[in-house]
Amino acid sequence: MRLSRDIVDHVAMLARLGLTEEERERMREQLSSILEHVSLIQELDTERIPPTAQVIALRNVWRPDEVRPSLPVEAVLANAPDAEDGMFKVNAVLEQS
Amino acid sequence: MSDDLTRLTVAEARNRLDRREISAVELLEAHLERILQLEPRIHAFITLTEDTARAQAADADQRIARGEAAPLTGIPVALKDVLCTVDAPTTAGSRILEGFRSPYDATVVRKLREQGAVFVGKANTDEFAMGSSTENSAYGPTRNPWDLERVPGGSSGGSAAAVAAGLAIVSLGSDTGGSIRQPAGFCGIVGLKPTYGRVSRFGLVAFASSLDQIGPFGRTVEDVAITLEVISGHDPNDSTSVDIPVPNYRAALTGEIRGVRIGVAAEYQVPGMDPEVERVVDHAIAELERLGAEIVPVSLPHTRYALATYYIIAPSEASANLARYDGVKYGLSLPAGTLLESYLQTRGRGFGPEVKRRIMLGTYALSAGYYDAYYVKAQKVRTLIKRDFDEAFAQVDVIAAPTSPTVAFRFGERTADPIQMYLSDVFTIPANMAGLPGIAVPCGFAHGLPVSLQFMGRPFDEATLFRVAHAYEQATTWHHAVPPLVASSPMRTHPSEAGSDGS
Numbered sequence: 347m348r349l350s351r352d353i354v355d356h357v358a359m360l361a362r363l364g365l366t367e368e369e370r371e372r373m374r375e376q377l378s379s380i381l382e383h384v385s386l387i388q389e390l391d392t393e394r395i396p397p398t399a400q401v402i403a404l405r406n407v408w409r410p411d412e413v414r415p416s417l418p419v420e421a422v423l424a425n426a427p428d429a430e431d432g433m434f435k436v437n438a439v440l441e442q443s
Numbered sequence: 444m445s446d447d448l449t450r451l452t453v454a455e456a457r458n459r460l461d462r463r464e465i466s467a468v469e470l471l472e473a474h475l476e477r478i479l480q481l482e483p484r485i486h487a488f489i490t491l492t493e494d495t496a497r498a499q500a501a502d503a504d505q506r507i508a509r510g511e512a513a514p515l516t517g518i519p520v521a522l523k524d525v526l527c528t529v530d531a532p533t534t535a536g537s538r539i540l541e542g543f544r545s546p547y548d549a550t551v552v553r554k555l556r557e558q559g560a561v562f563v564g565k566a567n568t569d570e571f572a573m574g575s576s577t578e579n580s581a582y583g584p585t586r587n588p589w590d591l592e593r594v595p596g597g598s599s600g601g602s603a604a605a606v607a608a609g610l611a612i613v614s615l616g617s618d619t620g621g622s623i624r625q626p627a628g629f630c631g632i633v634g635l636k637p638t639y640g641r642v643s644r645f646g647l648v649a650f651a652s653s654l655d656q657i658g659p660f661g662r663t664v665e666d667v668a669i670t671l672e673v674i675s676g677h678d679p680n681d682s683t684s685v686d687i688p689v690p691n692y693r694a695a696l697t698g699e700i701r702g703v704r705i706g707v708a709a710e711y712q713v714p715g716m717d718p719e720v721e722r723v724v725d726h727a728i729a730e731l732e733r734l735g736a737e738i739v740p741v742s743l744p745h746t747r748y749a750l751a752t753y754y755i756i757a758p759s760e761a762s763a764n765l766a767r768y769d770g771v772k773y774g775l776s777l778p779a780g781t782l783l784e785s786y787l788q789t790r791g792r793g794f795g796p797e798v799k800r801r802i803m804l805g806t807y808a809l810s811a812g813y814y815d816a817y818y819v820k821a822q823k824v825r826t827l828i829k830r831d832f833d834e835a836f837a838q839v840d841v842i843a844a845p846t847s848p849t850v851a852f853r854f855g856e857r858t859a860d861p862i863q864m865y866l867s868d869v870f871t872i873p874a875n876m877a878g879l880p881g882i883a884v885p886c887g888f889a890h891g892l893p894v895s896l897q898f899m900g901r902p903f904d905e906a907t908l909f910r911v912a913h914a915y916e917q918a919t920t921w922h923h924a925v926p927p928l929v930a931s932s933p934m935r936t937h938p939s940e941a942g943s944d945g946s
Contacts, residue, residue, distance in 0.1 A: 364791030397822030401878030421546040427776030
């Protein structure tokens, strides 16, 4: 099985990864070979086996819904590439009408 | 006892510090001299923090003078650069986090700080801890102190090389599929992946959240036990950290393993295993039997599916965790006409090839139409792997296995084929899948390079792992072996001639 170029493009867009032409071709090769390798598990019958998402027998962890101190806004924004008025700044995502 | 302060164990250093035979400043300066001497050749660190370390060492001396020393007060420690620190950059080995300063300390870092430990630097790692050689670090690879032409293992290769070369006494790493145990093995030191839930991951740059665990490296089992005791425990900031009392791990180091049942699984003999490594490991298991342990054959029939299961689950979780690197909140940000274009540019240029490969693989496995066939299927196989261990641990106290199928490999030897690289974790991945603790201890040499024996234990039973690993260590001399590079590089300063300030 070799992944189609359309699938690679689709997955790269889902993952928000800008890939070069060369990277897309290499990804087709390498992902196909890794997927072939991991397909080994398809030979197991898991019809009656429950999935394991985590291994410690934790149920939900609760805490009181109380206001607690959080990091100061300045500390959180200190690494921001762009900030304004105590907020992260990004390009407009909605068209102006 | 050695006059070289960079070969002291934690207990030896503690003893000499508390008796005021040496100061924490002297102990640090000896390590900084080693760093000056060997770091240009080894490259164990992404960031060195000599200045803050000197201030921490001076504080440690005051604390010792007041009679308030804790187990790690004044001990030089290296931190894998996936652990957030307020006073040094945290890069995770990636360009996308270059220059990032965390506004808070990881919980394990806070605990070490409270002890008065001295941080010498942020240790090199494969980008986002994805790799087995440090060749995926955006800041260049680390070299193995035993052979500079070979990898130190990974992803925590910097943390392992630093301790092996005497650039720190102990260090912290993280282990998602073997990233502590495999480099500990390649560098001839001890490394522990604790039980999932034993140590808080708050402030650890997340890779695969159902697998990641932070753990210590040291040159002896005792040093690893001391460090684990300090960093363990429940943390309200990490809901997956479990509220189970932290035992006195040193009390487990009795040297006595008569009657301990040690399982050996035939499934851990795989094609591609180096026969020399196999011979050394078999010899180590015979030694355990000589010490009075009972060697019991066990079966872990789903072992051969663990690697495939891992390479679905870990990339899936990684693809979700790494969605946060969007060029908006921190890190690299490449401006573009639209927000979408900025995401594509920033992530496309900021991540290296292995990280992109895993994000793609994980996104594919989680995407509509493939989710059941890959992700859910892998989670079901994970159940089978865990059940194998549950059944084995009904019969035995620990399971012994090789840590890796080979010794440290050469640079470039496995970079062309991702699957060849992934295979170096074939013996370490099962413990992560089942959430079990695993410890790697030196057990001899093959081709002149360290070979490592792994013990896996029941959940939260690190004490038995320490007991068995310590008894083996004390009956052998492997932990005294010093890399030739280190042995042939004499230290300029000796404690007797070093400055007397601070005492």
